[in-house]
Amino acid sequence: MPSSSKEGFTAPTGTTVEEIVGRGSVFEVAVVVSAGRRLIAKRPRPELRDNADAASAIKREAAVLTRLHDRRVPAIEASGVDDAGPFLLETLVEGPSFRSLSEATSPLPWAARAGLALRAVVLFRDLHALSDASGPLGFAHGDPSPDHLVLASVDDLDVVEVGLLDFGSASLRGMPPVGAGARGTLPYVAPELCRGEVAPSAATDRYALAVILGQLLSGRRLCKATEEAAMLLEIGDHGHDASALASLPAPVQKALASLLAFRSADRPADLDELARSLEASAAVE
Incomplete structure:
Protein backbone atom coordinates (compact mmCIF):
# COMPACT_ATOMS: atom_id res chain seq x y z
CA MET A 1 0.00 0.00 0.00
CA PRO A 2 1.16 3.56 -0.61
CA SER A 3 2.67 5.33 2.41
CA SER A 4 4.35 8.65 3.19
CA SER A 5 7.70 6.85 3.54
CA LYS A 6 8.91 3.57 2.07
CA GLU A 7 12.32 1.90 2.12
CA GLY A 8 13.86 5.16 3.33
CA PHE A 9 12.26 7.33 0.64
CA THR A 10 10.20 10.23 2.03
CA ALA A 11 7.28 11.29 -0.16
CA PRO A 12 6.86 15.04 -0.78
CA THR A 13 3.96 16.59 1.13
CA GLY A 14 0.60 15.62 -0.32
CA THR A 15 1.86 12.40 -1.92
CA THR A 16 2.32 8.80 -0.86
CA VAL A 17 4.97 6.35 -2.06
CA GLU A 18 3.73 3.52 -4.26
CA GLU A 19 7.09 1.95 -5.13
CA ILE A 20 10.78 2.73 -5.40
CA VAL A 21 11.81 2.46 -9.06
CA GLY A 22 15.43 3.57 -8.98
CA ARG A 23 18.39 4.07 -6.67
CA GLY A 24 21.50 5.47 -8.31
CA SER A 25 24.74 6.81 -6.94
CA VAL A 26 23.20 10.28 -6.48
CA PHE A 27 19.40 10.09 -6.78
CA GLU A 28 16.49 7.96 -5.63
CA VAL A 29 13.32 7.79 -7.71
CA ALA A 30 9.85 6.63 -6.66
CA VAL A 31 6.37 6.41 -8.10
CA VAL A 32 4.10 8.41 -5.80
CA VAL A 33 0.37 9.03 -5.76
CA SER A 34 -1.21 12.46 -5.43
CA ALA A 35 -5.00 12.93 -5.61
CA GLY A 36 -5.28 9.65 -7.49
CA ARG A 37 -2.56 10.52 -10.01
CA ARG A 38 0.68 8.54 -10.31
CA LEU A 39 3.73 10.79 -10.51
CA ILE A 40 7.50 10.48 -10.31
CA ALA A 41 9.31 11.86 -7.27
CA LYS A 42 13.07 12.30 -7.33
CA ARG A 43 15.41 13.15 -4.45
CA PRO A 44 19.14 13.03 -3.74
CA ARG A 45 20.13 10.02 -1.65
CA PRO A 46 19.77 10.80 2.09
CA GLU A 47 23.52 11.11 2.59
CA LEU A 48 23.61 13.67 -0.28
CA ARG A 49 20.64 15.80 0.79
CA ASP A 50 22.98 18.77 1.41
CA ASN A 51 25.24 18.09 -1.57
CA ALA A 52 25.51 21.17 -3.80
CA ASP A 53 25.96 19.20 -7.05
CA ALA A 54 22.87 17.08 -6.36
CA ALA A 55 20.79 20.16 -5.55
CA SER A 56 22.05 21.84 -8.72
CA ALA A 57 21.03 18.85 -10.85
CA ILE A 58 17.53 18.93 -9.34
CA LYS A 59 17.21 22.64 -10.12
CA ARG A 60 18.61 22.13 -13.62
CA GLU A 61 16.10 19.38 -14.42
CA ALA A 62 13.21 21.52 -13.19
CA ALA A 63 14.37 24.55 -15.18
CA VAL A 64 14.75 22.56 -18.40
CA LEU A 65 11.50 20.60 -18.19
CA THR A 66 9.53 23.75 -17.38
CA ARG A 67 10.40 25.04 -20.87
CA LEU A 68 10.21 21.92 -23.07
CA HIS A 69 6.42 21.34 -23.26
CA ASP A 70 6.54 18.02 -25.13
CA ARG A 71 4.36 15.05 -24.23
CA ARG A 72 7.29 12.69 -24.78
CA VAL A 73 9.17 14.11 -21.78
CA PRO A 74 8.02 14.60 -18.18
CA ALA A 75 6.32 17.80 -17.10
CA ILE A 76 7.13 19.41 -13.76
CA GLU A 77 4.35 19.25 -11.18
CA ALA A 78 6.33 20.72 -8.27
CA SER A 79 9.87 21.26 -7.05
CA GLY A 80 11.37 22.57 -3.86
CA VAL A 81 13.06 21.71 -0.57
CA ASP A 82 11.43 20.11 2.46
CA ASP A 83 12.70 18.46 5.65
CA ALA A 84 14.04 15.53 3.62
CA GLY A 85 15.94 17.79 1.19
CA PRO A 86 15.46 18.87 -2.45
CA PHE A 87 12.81 17.10 -4.51
CA LEU A 88 11.09 17.04 -7.90
CA LEU A 89 7.60 15.89 -8.79
CA GLU A 90 7.10 15.04 -12.47
CA THR A 91 4.47 13.45 -14.65
CA LEU A 92 5.07 9.75 -15.26
CA VAL A 93 6.52 8.72 -18.63
CA GLU A 94 6.49 4.96 -18.20
CA GLY A 95 7.47 1.98 -20.31
CA PRO A 96 10.24 -0.52 -21.11
CA SER A 97 13.65 1.05 -21.59
Whole structure:
Protein backbone atom coordinates (compact mmCIF):
# COMPACT_ATOMS: atom_id res chain seq x y z
CA MET A 1 0.00 0.00 0.00
CA PRO A 2 1.16 3.56 -0.61
CA SER A 3 2.67 5.33 2.41
CA SER A 4 4.35 8.65 3.19
CA SER A 5 7.70 6.85 3.54
CA LYS A 6 8.91 3.57 2.07
CA GLU A 7 12.32 1.90 2.12
CA GLY A 8 13.86 5.16 3.33
CA PHE A 9 12.26 7.33 0.64
CA THR A 10 10.20 10.23 2.03
CA ALA A 11 7.28 11.29 -0.16
CA PRO A 12 6.86 15.04 -0.78
CA THR A 13 3.96 16.59 1.13
CA GLY A 14 0.60 15.62 -0.32
CA THR A 15 1.86 12.40 -1.92
CA THR A 16 2.32 8.80 -0.86
CA VAL A 17 4.97 6.35 -2.06
CA GLU A 18 3.73 3.52 -4.26
CA GLU A 19 7.09 1.95 -5.13
CA ILE A 20 10.78 2.73 -5.40
CA VAL A 21 11.81 2.46 -9.06
CA GLY A 22 15.43 3.57 -8.98
CA ARG A 23 18.39 4.07 -6.67
CA GLY A 24 21.50 5.47 -8.31
CA SER A 25 24.74 6.81 -6.94
CA VAL A 26 23.20 10.28 -6.48
CA PHE A 27 19.40 10.09 -6.78
CA GLU A 28 16.49 7.96 -5.63
CA VAL A 29 13.32 7.79 -7.71
CA ALA A 30 9.85 6.63 -6.66
CA VAL A 31 6.37 6.41 -8.10
CA VAL A 32 4.10 8.41 -5.80
CA VAL A 33 0.37 9.03 -5.76
CA SER A 34 -1.21 12.46 -5.43
CA ALA A 35 -5.00 12.93 -5.61
CA GLY A 36 -5.28 9.65 -7.49
CA ARG A 37 -2.56 10.52 -10.01
CA ARG A 38 0.68 8.54 -10.31
CA LEU A 39 3.73 10.79 -10.51
CA ILE A 40 7.50 10.48 -10.31
CA ALA A 41 9.31 11.86 -7.27
CA LYS A 42 13.07 12.30 -7.33
CA ARG A 43 15.41 13.15 -4.45
CA PRO A 44 19.14 13.03 -3.74
CA ARG A 45 20.13 10.02 -1.65
CA PRO A 46 19.77 10.80 2.09
CA GLU A 47 23.52 11.11 2.59
CA LEU A 48 23.61 13.67 -0.28
CA ARG A 49 20.64 15.80 0.79
CA ASP A 50 22.98 18.77 1.41
CA ASN A 51 25.24 18.09 -1.57
CA ALA A 52 25.51 21.17 -3.80
CA ASP A 53 25.96 19.20 -7.05
CA ALA A 54 22.87 17.08 -6.36
CA ALA A 55 20.79 20.16 -5.55
CA SER A 56 22.05 21.84 -8.72
CA ALA A 57 21.03 18.85 -10.85
CA ILE A 58 17.53 18.93 -9.34
CA LYS A 59 17.21 22.64 -10.12
CA ARG A 60 18.61 22.13 -13.62
CA GLU A 61 16.10 19.38 -14.42
CA ALA A 62 13.21 21.52 -13.19
CA ALA A 63 14.37 24.55 -15.18
CA VAL A 64 14.75 22.56 -18.40
CA LEU A 65 11.50 20.60 -18.19
CA THR A 66 9.53 23.75 -17.38
CA ARG A 67 10.40 25.04 -20.87
CA LEU A 68 10.21 21.92 -23.07
CA HIS A 69 6.42 21.34 -23.26
CA ASP A 70 6.54 18.02 -25.13
CA ARG A 71 4.36 15.05 -24.23
CA ARG A 72 7.29 12.69 -24.78
CA VAL A 73 9.17 14.11 -21.78
CA PRO A 74 8.02 14.60 -18.18
CA ALA A 75 6.32 17.80 -17.10
CA ILE A 76 7.13 19.41 -13.76
CA GLU A 77 4.35 19.25 -11.18
CA ALA A 78 6.33 20.72 -8.27
CA SER A 79 9.87 21.26 -7.05
CA GLY A 80 11.37 22.57 -3.86
CA VAL A 81 13.06 21.71 -0.57
CA ASP A 82 11.43 20.11 2.46
CA ASP A 83 12.70 18.46 5.65
CA ALA A 84 14.04 15.53 3.62
CA GLY A 85 15.94 17.79 1.19
CA PRO A 86 15.46 18.87 -2.45
CA PHE A 87 12.81 17.10 -4.51
CA LEU A 88 11.09 17.04 -7.90
CA LEU A 89 7.60 15.89 -8.79
CA GLU A 90 7.10 15.04 -12.47
CA THR A 91 4.47 13.45 -14.65
CA LEU A 92 5.07 9.75 -15.26
CA VAL A 93 6.52 8.72 -18.63
CA GLU A 94 6.49 4.96 -18.20
CA GLY A 95 7.47 1.98 -20.31
CA PRO A 96 10.24 -0.52 -21.11
CA SER A 97 13.65 1.05 -21.59
CA PHE A 98 15.73 0.65 -24.71
CA ARG A 99 18.17 -1.31 -22.56
CA SER A 100 15.51 -3.87 -21.65
CA LEU A 101 14.45 -4.09 -25.30
CA SER A 102 18.07 -4.64 -26.38
CA GLU A 103 18.58 -7.34 -23.77
CA ALA A 104 15.30 -9.18 -24.43
CA THR A 105 15.65 -12.93 -24.99
CA SER A 106 13.68 -12.72 -28.25
CA PRO A 107 14.94 -9.78 -30.37
CA LEU A 108 12.32 -7.54 -31.93
CA PRO A 109 11.77 -7.93 -35.69
CA TRP A 110 13.83 -5.59 -37.83
CA ALA A 111 10.87 -3.38 -38.81
CA ALA A 112 9.99 -2.88 -35.13
CA ARG A 113 13.58 -2.02 -34.20
CA ALA A 114 13.90 0.40 -37.11
CA GLY A 115 10.59 2.00 -36.17
CA LEU A 116 11.71 2.50 -32.57
CA ALA A 117 15.01 3.93 -33.72
CA LEU A 118 13.19 6.34 -36.05
CA ARG A 119 10.95 7.55 -33.20
CA ALA A 120 14.04 8.18 -31.06
CA VAL A 121 15.69 10.13 -33.87
CA VAL A 122 12.57 12.24 -34.40
CA LEU A 123 12.34 12.90 -30.65
CA PHE A 124 15.89 14.24 -30.42
CA ARG A 125 15.55 16.15 -33.68
CA ASP A 126 12.38 17.82 -32.42
CA LEU A 127 13.83 18.70 -29.01
CA HIS A 128 17.04 20.09 -30.51
CA ALA A 129 14.95 22.27 -32.85
CA LEU A 130 12.74 23.84 -30.15
CA SER A 131 12.67 27.63 -30.09
CA ASP A 132 10.87 30.54 -28.49
CA ALA A 133 10.43 34.22 -29.33
CA SER A 134 14.12 34.84 -28.60
CA GLY A 135 15.39 32.09 -30.90
CA PRO A 136 16.52 28.46 -30.58
CA LEU A 137 16.27 27.06 -27.04
CA GLY A 138 19.64 25.36 -27.49
CA PHE A 139 18.47 22.15 -25.82
CA ALA A 140 20.98 19.39 -25.07
CA HIS A 141 20.11 16.37 -22.94
CA GLY A 142 23.70 15.78 -21.91
CA ASP A 143 23.29 12.12 -20.96
CA PRO A 144 21.48 9.98 -23.57
CA SER A 145 21.58 6.30 -22.64
CA PRO A 146 19.41 3.20 -23.21
CA ASP A 147 18.07 3.65 -19.68
CA HIS A 148 16.81 7.16 -20.45
CA LEU A 149 14.89 6.21 -23.61
CA VAL A 150 11.62 4.38 -23.02
CA LEU A 151 8.78 3.00 -25.11
CA ALA A 152 5.75 4.69 -23.60
CA SER A 153 2.03 5.19 -24.08
CA VAL A 154 1.34 8.87 -23.45
CA ASP A 155 -1.64 10.96 -22.39
CA ASP A 156 -3.85 7.89 -22.02
CA LEU A 157 -4.05 7.71 -25.82
CA ASP A 158 -3.68 4.60 -27.91
CA VAL A 159 -0.38 5.98 -29.17
CA VAL A 160 3.07 4.58 -28.54
CA GLU A 161 5.95 7.04 -28.46
CA VAL A 162 9.60 7.00 -27.48
CA GLY A 163 9.98 9.04 -24.31
CA LEU A 164 13.08 10.63 -22.76
CA LEU A 165 13.94 10.73 -19.05
CA ASP A 166 16.50 12.18 -16.62
CA PHE A 167 17.35 15.80 -17.36
CA GLY A 168 19.82 16.47 -14.55
CA SER A 169 22.63 17.08 -17.07
CA ALA A 170 20.50 18.92 -19.63
CA SER A 171 21.00 22.51 -20.72
CA LEU A 172 19.23 25.33 -22.53
CA ARG A 173 20.28 28.68 -23.93
CA GLY A 174 21.55 30.97 -21.20
CA MET A 175 22.02 28.27 -18.58
CA PRO A 176 25.42 27.86 -16.88
CA PRO A 177 27.46 24.89 -18.13
CA VAL A 178 27.04 21.50 -16.49
CA GLY A 179 29.63 20.86 -13.77
CA ALA A 180 33.23 20.09 -14.64
CA GLY A 181 33.80 16.52 -15.77
CA ALA A 182 30.21 15.96 -16.95
CA ARG A 183 30.24 13.56 -19.86
CA GLY A 184 27.23 11.24 -19.73
CA THR A 185 26.95 7.48 -19.38
CA LEU A 186 29.69 5.23 -20.73
CA PRO A 187 29.99 3.81 -23.33
CA TYR A 188 27.46 6.21 -24.93
CA VAL A 189 29.92 9.10 -24.92
CA ALA A 190 31.69 10.95 -27.74
CA PRO A 191 35.51 10.74 -27.91
CA GLU A 192 35.96 14.45 -27.20
CA LEU A 193 33.87 14.10 -24.02
CA CYS A 194 35.99 11.15 -22.92
CA ARG A 195 39.06 13.35 -23.35
CA GLY A 196 37.45 16.19 -21.38
CA GLU A 197 37.77 18.64 -24.27
CA VAL A 198 34.15 19.85 -24.51
CA ALA A 199 30.94 20.14 -22.53
CA PRO A 200 27.87 18.04 -23.43
CA SER A 201 25.91 19.52 -26.33
CA ALA A 202 23.37 18.70 -29.02
CA ALA A 203 26.31 17.42 -31.09
CA THR A 204 27.38 14.96 -28.38
CA ASP A 205 23.71 13.97 -27.95
CA ARG A 206 23.66 12.94 -31.61
CA TYR A 207 26.82 10.89 -31.17
CA ALA A 208 25.43 9.12 -28.09
CA LEU A 209 22.16 8.40 -29.89
CA ALA A 210 24.08 6.82 -32.77
CA VAL A 211 25.83 4.47 -30.31
CA ILE A 212 22.53 3.57 -28.62
CA LEU A 213 20.73 2.91 -31.90
CA GLY A 214 23.69 1.12 -33.45
CA GLN A 215 23.66 -1.36 -30.58
CA LEU A 216 19.85 -1.68 -30.59
CA LEU A 217 19.74 -2.37 -34.34
CA SER A 218 22.80 -4.61 -34.63
CA GLY A 219 22.62 -6.43 -31.29
CA ARG A 220 26.37 -5.81 -30.89
CA ARG A 221 28.44 -3.61 -28.59
CA LEU A 222 30.42 -0.87 -30.32
CA CYS A 223 33.02 -0.73 -27.54
CA LYS A 224 35.15 -3.72 -26.49
CA ALA A 225 36.12 -2.44 -23.04
CA THR A 226 33.72 -2.92 -20.13
CA GLU A 227 35.46 -1.14 -17.22
CA GLU A 228 35.13 2.64 -16.90
CA ALA A 229 38.81 3.55 -17.20
CA ALA A 230 39.31 1.21 -20.15
CA MET A 231 36.21 2.57 -21.92
CA LEU A 232 37.45 6.14 -21.49
CA LEU A 233 40.78 5.21 -23.05
CA GLU A 234 39.34 3.14 -25.90
CA ILE A 235 36.71 5.66 -26.91
CA GLY A 236 38.90 8.69 -26.32
CA ASP A 237 41.72 7.24 -28.44
CA HIS A 238 39.79 5.36 -31.13
CA GLY A 239 36.07 6.13 -30.94
CA HIS A 240 33.46 3.41 -31.39
CA ASP A 241 33.74 0.42 -33.70
CA ALA A 242 31.46 1.17 -36.65
CA SER A 243 32.44 -2.15 -38.28
CA ALA A 244 30.03 -3.78 -35.80
CA LEU A 245 27.25 -2.25 -37.91
CA ALA A 246 28.12 -4.28 -41.02
CA SER A 247 24.96 -6.41 -40.77
CA LEU A 248 22.63 -3.39 -41.08
CA PRO A 249 21.07 -2.18 -44.35
CA ALA A 250 23.68 -0.12 -46.21
CA PRO A 251 21.91 3.28 -45.93
CA VAL A 252 21.37 2.85 -42.17
CA GLN A 253 24.94 1.66 -41.70
CA LYS A 254 26.30 4.64 -43.65
CA ALA A 255 24.20 7.16 -41.71
CA LEU A 256 25.20 5.75 -38.33
CA ALA A 257 28.87 5.50 -39.30
CA SER A 258 28.91 9.16 -40.34
CA LEU A 259 27.49 10.18 -36.95
CA LEU A 260 30.18 8.07 -35.27
CA ALA A 261 33.11 9.69 -37.11
CA PHE A 262 36.04 10.05 -34.71
CA ARG A 263 36.55 13.76 -35.44
CA SER A 264 33.58 15.90 -34.52
CA ALA A 265 34.19 18.09 -37.60
CA ASP A 266 33.55 15.06 -39.83
CA ARG A 267 30.06 14.36 -38.44
CA PRO A 268 26.78 15.66 -39.88
CA ALA A 269 25.20 18.58 -38.06
CA ASP A 270 21.75 16.95 -37.95
CA LEU A 271 19.95 13.60 -37.85
CA ASP A 272 18.18 13.94 -41.20
CA GLU A 273 20.10 11.27 -43.15
CA LEU A 274 19.61 8.76 -40.34
CA ALA A 275 15.89 9.53 -40.20
CA ARG A 276 15.49 9.04 -43.96
CA SER A 277 17.40 5.76 -43.96
CA LEU A 278 15.43 4.34 -41.04
CA GLU A 279 12.09 5.39 -42.53
CA ALA A 280 12.91 3.70 -45.82
CA SER A 281 14.29 0.58 -44.13
CA ALA A 282 11.32 0.14 -41.79
CA ALA A 283 8.93 0.44 -44.72
CA VAL A 284 10.66 -2.28 -46.74
CA GLU A 285 9.88 -5.17 -44.36
